Amino acid sequence: MELRRADIIAKEIEERIFDGSYADGERLDEVRLARHFGVSRTPLREALQRLALSGLVELVPRRGAFVRQPGPVELVEMFEVMAELEVVCGRLAARRISEAALAELRDANARCQAAVDACDPDSYYSANARFHQIIYRESGNSFLEAETRALHRRLEPFRRRQLRLRGRMAQSMSEHEAIVEALERGDAEEAAEALRRHVAVQGEKFLNLMLSLRRAAE
Amino acid sequence: MELRRADIIAKEIEERIFDGSYADGERLDEVRLARHFGVSRTPLREALQRLALSGLVELVPRRGAFVRQPGPVELVEMFEVMAELEVVCGRLAARRISEAALAELRDANARCQAAVDACDPDSYYSANARFHQIIYRESGNSFLEAETRALHRRLEPFRRRQLRLRGRMAQSMSEHEAIVEALERGDAEEAAEALRRHVAVQGEKFLNLMLSLRRAAE
C-alpha cells in the first residue's frame, strides 16, 4: 500500500461532488461509501473530515456528512474573493515578475489562442489555468499562491461551465493579452484592474452563471 | 460525551502549538497524546488531520505528525496576505457598511482607547479583534469574512507579541480612527489604504517580528 488511502478517497468524493454526482444536501452514508471504495469506515471518515474542512461537506455530529454545494449567493461571494486574490497576485507580480516568467505567460497565452482556434474548451481551460497560476507564482508570495490556487481549484467546476458559453473564450483571450502587457510594463495598477475585469463575475456573466446553476440543479 | 471530542482535542493541541509548548519540528506521538487526553487514537488522529489541513502540523505518511511553525519568510507572506484581505474587506465595507455598524466600530474603538489608558494589552487585543471583525462582517461577503477571520486567528499569537511593544497600542489607536473616518465618508480607497498601513508588516515592525520569533524559538 503505497500511499494514504484517505487522500485518494477524498479526491474521488470531491470529484463526485464537483461533477454533480452527489446532489446538494445528500447524506453520505459511511458504510455504503466504505463498501463502494472497498475500505473500512476509518479511512473513509478521514476523507470526510478532510472534505468538511474544505467546506464541501457539512459534518453534523451524530447525524452524518451532508453534501454542501455552494448556493448562488455563496458562489458570487467566492468569485468576488477570487477576483480580489487575482488582483493582489497581479499587483505583486507586476513588481516582481521575471523575464523568464513573462515568456512563460506568452507561451501559455499562445496555447490559449491555439485552443480558441481549435474550439477546444478543455485544452483552453488547462492553458488558461496555467496562465493564471504563473501569475500566482510570480506574486513572489508562496502563501498567497497556495491560497489562490486552492480557491481557483474549488471554483473550477463553475468556471468550466462558464467557458462553454459562446464567445467567452475569445473575449478571455484578449483580456489575457491586456494583462501580459501591463505586467511587461510593470504597471501594477493596470495589471490589477485588467485581472479584476477578467475574473469578476458581474452583469451578464453573473446571470449566465445563475442560469448554468439552474441547469446543473436538474 | 456531549460533543465531538476531536474538536476539543484539536483546539487544545492548536493552543499548545500557538503558545510554543510544542516546538517546531517536534513529532506528536499519537499514543502519548491519546493517553494525555484520555482518549483512544481514533479521535486524536482526527484532530491531527484537522490541524494538518490548517497547516499547523505536517502529516508525513508512515512517519507521523510534526509541528510546523511558520518560518520568518512564511510569516511575512501570511502578514502580507492578511493586509491585502483587510484592504479588500475595508474597500467593500466602505460601500456597504451600515450606520449601526459604524456605531459598533466607534464603540469598539472606545474600548480600545480604554484599554490603552489602562495599559491593558489583553483587553486591547480583544477590543481590537472586535474592531477588525466588524469590518470583515461589513464587507457584506460572508465567505471573505470567514477566510479573513481564519487567517486573523492563525496570526493571532504573532500579533499579540507585537502588541506588547512600546507605543504600539497608541499608534494602533490613531490608525483605527483614520479607518473609521474613511468608512464614515464611504471613501473606499482611503479606507483601504488606512487599513493597509495599519496591518502591513514592514520596516522596524518586520524587525520586531523577527526578534519576537527568535525569542519564541528558544
Place this chain on the structure above:
DNA sequence: CACGACGATCTTGTATACAAGATGGTTGAC
C-alpha cells in the same frame, strides 16, 4: 575501524467490535 545488511521494536494505517445517540414507526391514550 568503517560500512552495510539484517532484524527487533516501535509507530502508524486499517479493520473490526462495541457504545451511545438519532430516527422512525407503532401503539396507546385522550
Place this chain on the structure above:
DNA sequence: GTCAACCATCTTGTATACAAGATCGTCGTG
C-alpha cells in the same frame, strides 16, 4: 382521529486489535 411517548433499528463516535512500514541497533564482513 390525532397526538405523544416509547421502543426497535440504524448510524455515527470511540475503542481496541491487527497489519505493514519505518527506525535504529547489532552483527558481520571487508
